[in-house]
Amino acid sequence: MEVVKKAFYKSVPVMAGYVILGIGFGILMDNAGYGVLWSFAMALFIYAGSMQYVGISLLTGPASIITTALTTFMVNARHLFYSISMVDRYKDAGKYKPYLIFGLTDETYSLLSVDDEPELSADGGSRISADGGSGATADDLNKYRFFVTLFDHSYWVTGCVLGSLVGSFLPFSTEGIEFSMTALFIASYTEQWLKTRDHVPALTGLFGTLICLIIFGSDRFLIPAMVLITAVLTVLRSRLERNSSPDAKTAADRSAVEAPAVSEIDSGKEAVR
């Protein structure tokens, strides 16, 4: 199946990262006393790396339901914006649409939101089409996206389950492995910094949150931080929009949103967009 093969190749860069991070999550869950079934369920139904890591602290707290809901909202709010920018692209996805939307993680988003999807023609050949590949093989395109999403999801589930199984049997102490989550975000932050010219959003996020941490304490600072960040970025909107470069979008992409590709993991070198 040509479509499945192409989808697989596309997803390979994600494989190493998702498996490694998934293993890290599985190990931490095991350390916290939650077995394979828990890791599997979270990987399957939540399917959000950073949120799953945060979720371990929520589970061991245990946190209240309200705190869990709000924290999930805040940690995963950026997924709102990934989805917003894919509304147009997924509008004709038919039966694939629910799963495509469900699987819109940082990494899958960065794979599928770029206009380099292969044009899948009936004779099995393919060309990279600059306009996102519309035409007679629309269903093939959606099938391709479906399988990319599916492969990514399976790598993640595999990693989480593996980590959970292997966690107790490692020959070295895993003390301190929870830092992998911190490292994940620092790596993403650094990559974002290197890729953009306007650092105001990045600095707003970092220092706005730091200020709220100092004022409100480590138990209550997330909500004020979100409010502060949104308020500051709203106030600075005209200044920031004036300074930003015009969207370099191709003609077929009618959505005016270009969310920065906040990849949780990049298994290879950063692609130049």
Add this chain to the structure above:
Amino acid sequence: MTGDIYSAVLVAVMAAVTILLRFLPFFIFSKETPPYIAYLGKVLPTAIIGMLVIYCLRATDLTAAPFGVPELLASLTVVLMQIWKRNSVLSILAGTVVYMVIIQMLV
């Protein structure tokens, strides 16, 4: 087994909210994305990552040994590694290893 049931409830809440966040825009914005929302879509994700960095480091105690030094060194490792190789997996591995080694050496 109330503990297990409660944990299951929390997992369900996490899943439900995440699913809601991913699906909502497809119901609300069928075509026109308000410019303000589009703008937030550009700037908010980066800011949230900054928020998450602080969130992860929130429990670091700077007033008692080891005064946040392991976190500092490990974080620096991640940053430098990322600048050098532009590969997140490598950076995460390097930083985590540094942190684990320092922490385990201090015990």
